[in-house]
Amino acid sequence: MIIGLYFWNLLRNQQSNKTAVDRESKKEMEKLRKLRSIQLTQPLAEKTRPQSMKDIIGQKEGLKALKAALCGPNPQHVLIYGPPGVGKTAAARVVLEQAKQHASSPFLQDAKFVEIDATTARFDERGIADPLIGSVHDPIYQGAGALGVAGVPQPKQGAVTKAHGGVLFIDEIGELHPVQMNKLLKVLEDRKVFLESSYYHEEDTNIPRYIHDIFQNGLPADFRLVGATTRTPDEIPPAIRSRCMEIYFKPLLPDEIAEIAQSAIAKLGMPESPEAVRVVVNYASNGREAVNMIQLAAGLAITEGRDRLRAEDIEWVVNSSQISPRPQKKVPKEQKIGYINGLAVHGPNIGTLLEIEVTSMSAEKPGAGKLTITGAVDEEEMGGGARTLRRKSMARSSVENVCTVLRQIGLNPFHYDIHLNFPGGVPIDGPSAGIAIACAITSSIRRVPVHPRLAMTGEVSIHGRVKPVGGVVAKVEAALQAGVEKVLIPRDNWQEMFAGLQGIEVIPVDTVEEVICHAFPEWAESISERGESEGNWIDPSIEPAVQPILPFMQARSTSE
Incomplete structure (x- = not known):
């Protein structure tokens, strides 16, 4: 009788717990539905994001080199150098789509474009989490789930495996931690990721077959790396540079900034405003800055009940945001001594x-x-580490x-x-x-x-x-x-x-x-x-004692 009451209470508690979980789940699902039903308008920066090659302005030579590197039968790893806001990320994404259309390209139609920011790709030194390379969740750590209870380590895929068969784009690759950079170099060579865990044993029959396969043969990671950076080449480790083709995106010229600004105004549904564009060109140094200035100025115009941008709107943005003028050095009009x-x-x-x-x-x-x-x-100063010159x-x-x-x-x-x-x-x-x-x-x-x-x-x-x-x-x-x-x-x-x-x-x-x-x-x-031999005043092969130096521009003529 007592044993029966014990099990009856146990089952009733389990049922009540399940009911409470179901009620909580329904509440959370309703919250998610409400959140997903709320949508703001699309930002102008997203509207103006390049969707094709013709949308990328001012990078003709850079795009040509990027296509040559990725669209052939043997695509290469690429490093893209350039200032911010000139289309490095958009170019990599667009060129991959073009590569899929080439019959000789190894990229399949479903090839993925995986993007990761090196400044936020942090990892745990114990190997618990590594969003770039991948990691193993050992049973000792919280959240191991059913496999953890059974003492089974769980491999977690990183970005290099998720990009298998496609392109892994690492933004600001120059900021990548040296440890991760070295791991990435190994992955580029092996085209696989090998994981380790002290909880893995080859003879353990409780471990599922697919986990055995991962630990023994590695996770596939055959991708093409496209790294973008605003740093100079000498700041990038030589080991990664030697494995990649280096491409340079140039800063945008004033005419190209103007074209981007005009496109942004058109996508806002506003009429052309050449005077506003001229002010944008004087201050914006890249496409992203130009779009942001247009968006803020358009917000000002709309709140004031106007449907057209004025130069004063852009000037207000410049003053309120404390934007410095774009450096545009021109040659002087007059000659100057010295x-x-x-x-x-x-x-x-x-x-x-x-x-x-x-x-x-x-x-x-x-x-x-x-x-x-x-x-x-x-x-x-030169060098680093233990030795600095x-x-x-x-x-x-x-x-x-x-x-x-x-x-x-x-x-x-x-x-x-x-x-x-x-x-x-x-x-x-x-x-x-x-x-x-x-x-x-x-x-x-x-x-x-x-x-x-x-x-x-x-x-x-x-x-x-x-x-x-x-x-x-x-x-x-x-x-x-x-x-x-x-x-x-x-x-x-x-x-x-x-x-x-x-x-x-x-x-x-x-x-x-x-x-x-x-x-x-x-x-x-x-x-x-005056008889000087083609103006050649210096002859290193002749000793000064043999050929004395005459005063500058005062060599005597042989007729004197």
Whole structure:
């Protein structure tokens, strides 16, 4: 009798618990239905998101390279460099859809595009959770479920397995934790994920067959990696770079920003507003910023009962959001003594015009002149971890090389107090301004201006040779946008594509003498008339004792 009452109470409690769970489940389901029935309007950023190749503006060459990497019979892993808001994620998604249409492509019609953000892809050092690679839920941890009660470890798939047969897109891959980066490299090589657990035993018959298979043969992870980053290539680990094709997306030009802004206005159902677009172009540096500015300005216009954007609306957005003007450097209209246009790169594949200005005054004592450099980095550190090297900045070293070369051609900078300045508020480093510094110092000392529509880039060796530098394509593009008509570059950086450029002349040079001939053509003509051999003032093969250095631009004619 007592035993019967015990079991009857036990069954009744179980039934009441089940009833309570069912009632709670119905309440939660009703809450979910109500939540799903509420929908806001689609954000403008989502409306303007590119859905096809033609919707991606300003990245013709980048898209061409991305298609070549992914749409062939042997797709490759890809790293995309570029500033934010220029279409890196959208391009990867669209190109995968195009690849599915190619008969030779290994991507099937149901190939997945799995996206993960490296900044939020955190993992547990004990291996409990890893959203990128995958993990094992051991029975000891809470929430193991029925398999945990039986002492069975449960493998959990990561993004690399979910992307099997498709594309794994990792945004901001440069922020990925080094441990995860090393694990990812192993997965790229094996195309499998091997998991481990101290609770797994091959002879355990309680473990399901599929879990045995996962631990013994690994989870499939045959995908193509597309990583996007706003960092520069030297900040990405060489191990991942060597396994990927590197593609560069360029910053958007003003006309391309205007096209995106006009498209955003049209998708809002508003009439065209050229004056508003012009203000957007002056402040937005990428497509995302342009769309956000249009959306906020449109909200202001609608709340005020207007159906058309005005320039004042965009200006209000600029002031309320404290948006800085878009840096658009243009060449000066007038010639200046001691002023020249250099070229530099900042960020991934972003070129810019670099102002260099010099003033010079005769020193109190010949040969005791002072050299002051402002706007350049003083020191830089190299390496990391247990060993760090510190050296004088390459920009300052470049100035010293220039002074040595100028002395060889008869212009001694140490007879003058020279102040070299890089205006702009951003510290400058790197040797690529060498030939520009040489021309600026020469212009200041000899009081002869350089043409304002001339720009140049190139490192100077102590023998007067012009050495190759990086980012020349981006620098030439920046020069073209700034209104430069002629660009001097190292001959080793010459590419045939430069010969067909419209609106700008790209000239390769080998020596500082050639640079000065282009920067000061009147002097070059006078040298030729006075008998100098093609303006070649420096011959490293001849010792100074055999060929004494004549004063700069004062070589005597043989007829005198």
